[in-house]
Amino acid sequence: MSIRIHPIKAFNDNYIWTLINENNKQAIVIDPGQAQPVIDYLETHGLELTSIWTTHHHHDHIGGVAELQESYPMTHLVAHSEHGVDEDQTIKDGSTVSAWGCSAQVWDVSGHTASHMAYILDIDGQKHCFCGDTLFSAGCGRVFTGTIEQLHDSFKRLNELPDETLLYPAHEYTASNLRFGLSIEPDNEAMQQALAQAEAQTAQGAPTLPVTLEHERAINVFLRTQEPSVIAGVKSKVTIDDDNSLTVFAALRELKNNF
Numbered sequence: 414m415s416i417r418i419h420p421i422k423a424f425n426d427n428y429i430w431t432l433i434n435e436n437n438k439q440a441i442v443i444d445p446g447q448a449q450p451v452i453d454y455l456e457t458h459g460l461e462l463t464s465i466w467t468t469h470h471h472h473d474h475i476g477g478v479a480e481l482q483e484s485y486p487m488t489h490l491v492a493h494s495e496h497g498v499d500e501d502q503t504i505k506d507g508s509t510v511s512a513w514g515c516s517a518q519v520w521d522v523s524g525h526t527a528s529h530m531a532y533i534l535d536i537d538g539q540k541h542c543f544c545g546d547t548l549f550s551a552g553c554g555r556v557f558t559g560t561i562e563q564l565h566d567s568f569k570r571l572n573e574l575p576d577e578t579l580l581y582p583a584h585e586y587t588a589s590n591l592r593f594g595l596s597i598e599p600d601n602e603a604m605q606q607a608l609a610q611a612e613a614q615t616a617q618g619a620p621t622l623p624v625t626l627e628h629e630r631a632i633n634v635f636l637r638t639q640e641p642s643v644i645a646g647v648k649s650k651v652t653i654d655d656d657n658s659l660t661v662f663a664a665l666r667e668l669k670n671n672f
């Protein structure tokens with residue numbers, strides 16, 4: 414199966430991840446916050462939209478859904494019942510979604526919102542995880558309608574995926590997240606290298622994504638809450654009651670809110 418995965422840019426820093434089947438010229442978009450950039454891309458490349466998947470209800474992820482349904486009436490909309498759209502297939506944790514014979518597992522990765530889903534698509538044994546606003550490269554989403562405990566659990570769960578899993582967050586926040594990470598772990602060489610690379614890519618308008626989970630484990634402080642260097646970095650800034658992963662994770666999220 415040849416599925417190409419392409420980021421359509423929207424707003425300032427959103428990516429609408431697009432699955433493209435080169436054989437039949439069909440496309441699936443994930444989290445279309447805007448319709449026009451999607452329509453422009455599909456028309457330029459002679460593609461037909463057949464499915465929309467959403468991860469959560471925020472406007473910059475669903476804002477283009479209704480217009481795309483009007484423009485492409487045959488489109489199959491996949492969403493959770495709390496995403497605020499008129500879905501054809503209602504999903505929850507454990508659901509399976511299909512992309513031209515490839516299956517995607519749906520995982521509940523709440524915390525940013527209370528009904529945040531991730532899609533883990535398996536193409537010929539390689540996993541591709543569309544994680545919305547739960548995990549960003551070198552960072553994590555803010556807590557809105559979910560809880561910090563849920564977000565911490567979601568990170569633990571995502572961290573169980575295979576090393577080579579490719580992660581596709583919905584925003585380009587990599588460089589600023591790395592600057593925060595380096596404020597916690599100034600001597601982390603993998604982070605220093607990743608920041609130099611992300612700054613060069615961003616200057617050229619090139620996405621820093623996707624990233625492997627193996628890479629994230631080296632550069633994302635929110636996946637590194639049990640590393641002595643991260644615990645020490647947090648303690649140099651705030652007082653925490655214990656070194657538990659959740660305590661460190663919550664302190665990091667709070668520090669990032671004010672970074």
Ligand SMILES: [Zn+2]
Nearest residue numbers: 469471525546
């Ligand atoms: Zn969001």
